[in-house]
Amino acid sequence: MADRLTANVGAVIEGKPETVEMALVVLLAGGHLLIEDVPGVGKTMLARALACSIDGSVRRIQFTPDLLPGDITGVAVFNPQSRAFDFKPGGVFANVVIGDEINRASPKTQSALLEAMEEHHVSVDGTTHALPEPFMVFATQNPIEMQGTYPLPEAQRDRFMACVSMGYPSREAELAMLDHHGAANPLDDLIAVTDGAEVLAAREVVRRVYVHPALKAYVVDMVAATRTHAALRLGASPRSSLQLLRAGRARAAMRGRGFLIPEDVSSLAGAVLGHRVLVHYRAQATEGSAAQVVAEIVRSIPAPRRT
Known part of the structure; x- marks a missing residue:
């Protein structure tokens, strides 16, 4: 399975075998991955390539300053017909959650992920809702020196198993990127090479x-x-x-x-x-x-x- 994932993601991410391997290590270890670097070097592309390679539910959350915690965890909405509150799941309810530019949201909103990442469930209005398994977060962030960013709280950073930096590609890799990605989006042709059940089985082998x-x-x-x-x-x-x-x-x-x-x-x-x-x-x-x-x-x- 690891070889299939490496080949699949490597077809999209040119010239970054160490970064791709680190991402797969985190996936098989049952952790969450933080990808940090300047804009435009492929952070979101890596996260989406990993997500597309797994046949499961995928949700992308674009973190912005006006994003609310309820947008992530979900909210209870009053149903006038049943005269009761119905739970509307937020963006975190998926096998793979892509948190794009996570440090553009306020620390309060960032903290909405703490319970989900550690315990794989969320609590809303006193009720606990389990998240689907496998559950993993692939988050990207820009350097704190960039405008419009907030530093990730220490507790939030500690929930990520690993943090990798993409770095600029080599000249050869950038030329290959122009050839392969210039005319079409490589994610359009990417197919899933594994599923959630196989990921869970692989994690048991790792343990x-x-x-x-x-x-x-x-x-x-x-x-x-x-x-x-x-x-x-x-x-x-x-x-x-x-x-x-x-x-x-x-x-x-x-x-x-x-x-x-x-x-x-x-x-x-x-x-x-x-x-x-x-x-x-x-x-x-x-x-x-x-x-x-x-x-x-x-x-x-x-x-x-x-x-």
Whole structure:
């Protein structure tokens, strides 16, 4: 299934195999993906290509400053015929939810996704409504320096398993894009290559990937180091350890292994931890970005060795 998805999404996203692989890791690990970069580099295209590759319900929510929490979760509407309130589901009721430019909405509206992303249900007027399974959120955001953006709350960022950056394509990839995408929208010809049931079955396989106790300690030590690093004013949460382990299991399964190796953890640490930590303002000039600090931490933690 992973090979089919990789080929399907790769036909649309030119020259970004690492980004596509990271997106599939998050999908198979049962997480949510945040795609961050400047406008026009294919963030929404990647999210839509992933969504179209899965035969399930897809909803796209365009986040704007006037978007309300009820637009996401749904609202109770009075029915004069039955003289009762009927629940009208919001945009979050789908197998795949594309949150486009999520940081253009207010923090209050962004927070409407917290319960859905963590518990896979929403509560409206005291009633809990379950979301369809599998449920996943692919969200895009523009850099905070862009006009009309709000910073994502720390709790919201922590709900995303990983954050990836598209980056500008290479010259060759951009030329190929002009050839393949210049005359038609590549999404028009994209067909689903898997369905929700197969995704859920694949996630069960991922959960059975064996993890040696030494590798669990490796994950915990790496995450704990973010909480004591002098350059960071906010370290990674305990949820980060669980998310990093799940992502590592998915990477191992995608490579045909039934066991975890240190590289499965170290290669994903930047994407899983980078958006969860905050750098001290005074340390940004000397230590660099959060991704650079996380990379330094990864290099400083010795990887377990076979005995």
